Amino acid sequence: MFEVIKQKNISDIIMDQIKEMVYDGRLKVGDKLPSELELANKIGVSRASIREALKALKEMGLIDSKVGGGSFISNNFxxxxxxxxxxxxxxxxxxxxxxxxxxxxxxxxxxxxxxxxxxxxxxxxxxxxxxxxxxxxxxxxxxxxxxxxxxxxxxxxxxxxxxxxxxxxxxxxxxxxxxxxxxxxxxxxxxxxxxxxxxxxxxxxxxxxxxxxxxxxxxxxxxxxxxx
CATH class of the missing domain: 1.20.120.530 (GntR ligand-binding domain-like)
Structure with missing residues (x-):
């Protein structure tokens, strides 16, 4: 009857926040995301969690990463x-x-x-x-x-x-x-x-x-x- 409530990983919560910003139009194709350090400070989590979330979003195709250029909302989703x-x-x-x-x-x-x-x-x-x-x-x-x-x-x-x-x-x-x-x-x-x-x-x-x-x-x- 009842289901165990599973706690989300911090990286999943970060991903949800970024996806929500895409859904409501705050992030659009080509927009650059803040750096890992900026995101970590803004959200109050470790850079490792930010890195894990960005990696997962990249694998999904939602973001593109450029060496030395940061992460951007992808136009090839x-x-x-x-x-x-x-x-x-x-x-x-x-x-x-x-x-x-x-x-x-x-x-x-x-x-x-x-x-x-x-x-x-x-x-x-x-x-x-x-x-x-x-x-x-x-x-x-x-x-x-x-x-x-x-x-x-x-x-x-x-x-x-x-x-x-x-x-x-x-x-x-x-x-x-x-x-x-x-x-x-x-x-x-x-x-x-x-x-x-x-x-x-x-x-x-x-x-x-x-x-x-x-x-x-x-x-x-x-x-x-x-x-x-």
Whole structure:
């Protein structure tokens, strides 16, 4: 009925304080933390406890440390979050078709947001990726650029949760996506990606979503239809 109350380590309490400051906006990406000595004096703990807490936060990906430069709130936290998610999917032996179905849900939702939220700079970057796809003949490079094109759409959505989840599942699907690109004709790949780009360019959310849905359904059929 009753549970034993476990006393938290001092380093855990320090971590909680720093995380709370991130949650409420007192610490933002790029902000520099006080030195170990300053933190120890402010909180009233030993430098060893501060060092232990900072080490744990670094392992979590919340902070970056620079030799002789101190500790900063990281801007690469999404990579740290997507890594464990990728491992979870792999350890549970999730089949590729299920992962791809999840990818469809994420990306179709993301392109709707992207059509409304992208910047002109991002649209130009998407166009540059498309132009690079036209120029390459190597299938591996084409597959890599294909991935970059879709990841750029995720970035354009401005939704961090789309980005975290897409990063995790694309890491799992990476080899599969390469094989997928090899099964497709280059002209077909270019045609559908050009259509997606043009729909985004005119900010036609419904059209962009419709074209992407068709594209992903074709990829799914090509790779999971047992007759292929």
């Amino acid at each position: 999404t990579d740290s979050l997507s890594g464990p998610l990728s491992l979870m999917v792999a350890l549970n032996n999730t089949d590729m078709k299920s992962i791809f179905e999840f990818r469809k849900v994420i990306e179709i939702g993301a392109i709707s947001s992207a059509a409304k939220n992208y910047t002109e700079e991002e649209l130009n970057e998407l166009k540059e990726i498309l132009e690079s796809m036209r120029l390459v003949s190597d299938e591996q490079i084409l597959g890599k650029l294909d991935r970059e094109f879709h990841e750029k759409i995720i970035d354009m959505s401005k939704n961090i949760f789309f980005k975290i989840n897409m990063k995790a599942i694309v890491d799992i699907l990476d080899r599969f996506l390469h094989v997928s690109a090899m099964k497709s004709k280059k002209e077909d790949i270019l045609k559908i990606h050009t259509e997606i780009y043009e729909a985004l360019k005119i900010k036609d959310e419904k059209l962009a979503k419709k074209i992407l849905e068709r594209h992903l359904e074709e990829v799914e059929k090509l790779n999971f239809d047992r007759r292929n």
